[in-house]
Amino acid sequence: MSHTVSIRNIRQVTHDVKEFKVDKPDEFEFVPGQATEVSIDKPGWRDEKRPFTFTSLNGEPDLEFTIKIYDDHEGVTNELDSLHVGDQLIIREPWGTIQYKGPGIFLAGGAGVTPFIAILRRLAREEQLEGNRLIFSNKTEEDVILQEEFEAMLGRNFTSVLTDEPADGHVYQDGFIDKAFLEEHISDFDQPFYVCGPMPFNEAMLGYLKELGADPDALVFEE
Known part of the structure; x- marks a missing residue:
């Protein structure tokens, strides 16, 4: 299942990393450490899927992604870098192999x-x-x-x-x-x-x- 979500906030974290906060679909949950496939809801980009990890927690009102921007080629992150609040992304179901198994x-x-x-x-x-x-x-x-x-x-x-x-x-x-x-x-x-x-x-x-x-x-x- 896919969800179309709007970007609520964009924050520069480092010189080449941005934090994107987007709408959280109803009853959408994930395990910390999991990711989802994300694409940009624009012509020519909807089928360009890339995995990004959730950096927010389930109890928070928005979903958050912390994404490194690669501007040396015309890929998804370079296109993400040009987006603004109100633009839309497409996210899918959570997946991932990193889960917490105790102190380490x-x-x-x-x-x-x-x-x-x-x-x-x-x-x-x-x-x-x-x-x-x-x-x-x-x-x-x-x-x-x-x-x-x-x-x-x-x-x-x-x-x-x-x-x-x-x-x-x-x-x-x-x-x-x-x-x-x-x-x-x-x-x-x-x-x-x-x-x-x-x-x-x-x-x-x-x-x-x-x-x-x-x-x-x-x-x-x-x-």
Whole structure:
């Protein structure tokens, strides 16, 4: 089933990430971490479907998506960047493989953090964040999505890793998340690990975690 929804608000989150709030259809529900296929309700775009994760929670009046804009080619996100309040999107039924299975380590690369946003927001609302940690890799400080919110929610359990510029500030580590980094910063590999990012990031993280003794059944990642 598909739903046509109107854009209620657009907010610039980072230099290349926007937050879109849209109408929430009656009785529409999803599990934090899930996504839906979205297309733009304009001629030539209605069949161009792309998966985007819900970053709002079920109890909120609107649906929210936090979307990285790729302006280097004429694709869906580039077209989304040109939309305004009142324009319409088409959304479908929720789906997704990342679901919360208990306190653990969230490993995110770039826009791959989006499935974790609703999960962590729900845990914060329910005061269940204890035991969870987010390690978030980006190229530069200006690329970090929702940095202040993650700091406020997680405090010292939020680690921001920058790969393309020196670290500046107590929450940053400079370099790449590799096997040595994980071994140095994580003392317990007998817990759930949630992994989402570009495919090379996912494959590398899952390989490192298995080598370090993490249980394959405890690895939750977007397929």
